[in-house]
Amino acid sequence: MVYWTKWGDINTQRLQDQDLINVYIENDATASDVVDFRLTAAEDVTWWKGLFVPPDASGGGCCEIWTQDAKTSDSVALWADQVHNGQVLQFRKQKFLTRPTMYEMGDLNILKPGQRVTFEWAEDREANRTFPSVGAEALGVTVDLPWQDGRYLARPGQTFNASIWMRNHTDGLPWTSSRRYKLGSWRSDVWGISRVEMPRRVPNGEEVQFLFSSIAPTSPARYDFSWRMVQEWVEWFGQVAVVQIEVERPPDPPPPTSGSFDIVFAQEATSWFTYNGTAPDPSVSIAYPTPRHAVIDSVSNGSRHTFYLGHYDARNRRDSGLLLFLPNDVKATEFASLDAEGRRQAHYRGLQSSAPPQLTAKVAWRAPASLTKS
Numbered sequence: 001m002v003y004w005t006k007w008g009d010i011n012t013q014r015l016q017d018q019d020l021i022n023v024y025i026e027n028d029a030t031a032s033d034v035v036d037f038r039l040t041a042a043e044d045v046t047w048w049k050g051l052f053v054p055p056d057a058s059g060g061g062c063c064e065i066w067t068q069d070a071k072t073s074d075s076v077a078l079w080a081d082q083v084h085n086g087q088v089l090q091f092r093k094q095k096f097l098t099r100p101t102m103y104e105m106g107d108l109n110i111l112k113p114g115q116r117v118t119f120e121w122a123e124d125r126e127a128n129r130t131f132p133s134v135g136a137e138a139l140g141v142t143v144d145l146p147w148q149d150g151r152y153l154a155r156p157g158q159t160f161n162a163s164i165w166m167r168n169h170t171d172g173l174p175w176t177s178s179r180r181y182k183l184g185s186w187r188s189d190v191w192g193i194s195r196v197e198m199p200r201r202v203p204n205g206e207e208v209q210f211l212f213s214s215i216a217p218t219s220p221a222r223y224d225f226s227w228r229m230v231q232e233w234v235e236w237f238g239q240v241a242v243v244q245i246e247v248e249r250p251p252d253p254p255p256p257t258s259g260s261f262d263i264v265f266a267q268e269a270t271s272w273f274t275y276n277g278t279a280p281d282p283s284v285s286i287a288y289p290t291p292r293h294a295v296i297d298s299v300s301n302g303s304r305h306t307f308y309l310g311h312y313d314a315r316n317r318r319d320s321g322l323l324l325f326l327p328n329d330v331k332a333t334e335f336a337s338l339d340a341e342g343r344r345q346a347h348y349r350g351l352q353s354s355a356p357p358q359l360t361a362k363v364a365w366r367a368p369a370s371l372t373k374s
Contacts, residue, residue, distance in 0.1 A: 005091075005103040007110070010119075017102055020123040021091065029116035035083045036116040038075040041067040042123065046187070046236060048099060049121045050092040053078065067121070068094075070189040080113035093124060094233060136229035136238025139165035139207060143214075143225065143243065151244040152225075154216040164210045164227050164241050168202045175202040180232035183210045186240055188226060190217045195230075220249040258366040266358060297364045 003016040010023040030036040039051045050066040053076075065074035091103040111117060143162045145152040154160060164183060168175050175181040175198055183196040192215035202208040210227075217223060226242035 002101050003103050005105045007105065007107060010105075014123075015103060018124070019093070019102070019121070021103075022120040022122050024118040024120070025111075026116040026118070027112070028114050030077060030114055032114045033080055034077040035080055035111050035113060036075060036077045037065065037089075038073065038116060038118040039065045039067055040073045040118060040120045042120060045121050045124060047124070047233075048094040049124075050099065051119060052090040052092060052101070053087060054090065069194070070187065083108050083111055091119075091121075093121075135170055137167040137169055138228075138239040138241035139167055141165075141225065141227070141241045141243045143245070145245065151222065151246050154245050154247050156216060156218045156220060156247055156250060158216045159213055160216065161211070161213050162225070164196075165207055166210070166229060166238070166241070167207045168204050170204060170237070172204045174204065175208070175229075180234070182230055182232060183227055184230040184236065186226040186228040186236070186242075188224065190223060191215060191225065195232075196227075216245065216247050218247075220247050222246045256367075258364075260362060260364045263361045263363065264358065297366055 005015060007023075009015060010021055014020050037051065037053070039049065041049055045067075046069050048066060048068040050064055052064045063076045063078070065076050067074055086106075087108055088104050088106040089108070090101045091105070092099050092101050141162070141164050143152050143160055145154050145158075145160050147153075166183065173179075177198045181198055181202075185191055185194045193212060196210045196212045199208065199210065214225075223245050224242050225245045226240050228236055228240045229238045230236045
């Protein structure tokens, strides 16, 4: 049966099927040539709810938005001339194996372009119930993850096994698969599984163990791993079995022990043809923010020109040691006191007319033996 609903019925009273739907209209909340429709579900309204806009006389404007379980909001925007073309809104909800239209509402001509209309499905006759202490008794939850400070710890995307015990207190009725009894993920869809089938027939008063695998979310945070009994398309019922699982940030990778990098030197406009380039400590990493000294194994500039290379610290003080760039004779030295603000300076020795405008030096490095010992 479809009930005709007036705008005045919204926000003021329960509808014919004991539902409660609120409406909120915001002006200048969207583009000036459309009307935005939004459907939201209150905290305890978990079954499928839909808002359908039938096609108008020209065949346009047909759409449906819906909510269910963890999806608590949906929206669609229609051109204003479509909204004002004699259409009606149809409110639908889940019934036994069907999703019939429950209410219809017209007079959409009262809506103005640029408005956002939010319908909140606040209650239905199932969601209006409080959580009963009987029906299903939650006996415990265990997962094969490390336990620390009142919560389980998991790595992002980690697969783990879970065990949940429930006791049947459903007025003498057995839990069976044919009656669509299942264990359901309560108010969450982040565990890679939302329903667990009955492992066997469970008479009233008996306990049952659900064994299944889950996948931890990829985003580090603390989550409720919560489960509740459900009779599919009928109702959630009973106590909630819940523990907290904290998904930890993955550890930083170990710092590198060797590698190479380039220093690009730009020529300064001086008679001495001085070149300057920044060279951060290559052994600095996220895990080790303090600079570590590295040993230079080789330096090459790929040039036929001869350069002298010296190091200057952040205060522009020159180190005593000089590194000589030669095409075939390169000396190794250490990054003495080189920090993230350190820089190197090269001086050209040769004919000024043949000095290149830019010098690129490739440095191969390794960590000192004292830093790589286990």
